[in-house]
Amino acid sequence: MVLATIFYSFGSQYLKKHLQKEDLIITITLSLFVGSLVGLIIGYFTHDLPKFAAFDVQTTLIVLALGAIGSGVAHILLYYMIIHGTPEFAATVAYIIPITAIIASYLMLGEPITVNLITGMIFIFIGVYITGRYRKN
Numbered sequence: 001m002v003l004a005t006i007f008y009s010f011g012s013q014y015l016k017k018h019l020q021k022e023d024l025i026i027t028i029t030l031s032l033f034v035g036s037l038v039g040l041i042i043g044y045f046t047h048d049l050p051k052f053a054a055f056d057v058q059t060t061l062i063v064l065a066l067g068a069i070g071s072g073v074a075h076i077l078l079y080y081m082i083i084h085g086t087p088e089f090a091a092t093v094a095y096i097i098p099i100t101a102i103i104a105s106y107l108m109l110g111e112p113i114t115v116n117l118i119t120g121m122i123f124i125f126i127g128v129y130i131t132g133r134y135r136k137n
Contacts, residue, residue: 011031012082015027015082015083016083019083020083024079028075031075032072065104066104069100070100070101070104073100074097074100077096078090095124095127099121099124102117
């Protein structure tokens, strides 16, 4: 987890400094592709690969759609905020990912949105507001 945090912050700073002129979609696609390959290689050597034979067409489409909406939209927001703002401010997108996952699972899978989920979303927004307000002062 510590290593992931280090690479996350390094990647944000690197993007801000060196990749501002590159196409956003190409940068995101390459980033997710390389990350997927690394995960696949690690999964192979640790014998922790999913059993793809157990996936039917519907499950595969749902997983792809949730990945595109959850990860894809979140990365577009993240990279946009890094390029047009600061990497530190852009890190707040990590707090928005669970919210997009909740909404996507409600829309695509019909999962209920409970009082606990709404309470969690409110706490996330309050936390982002307070940290954003603190940085301005």
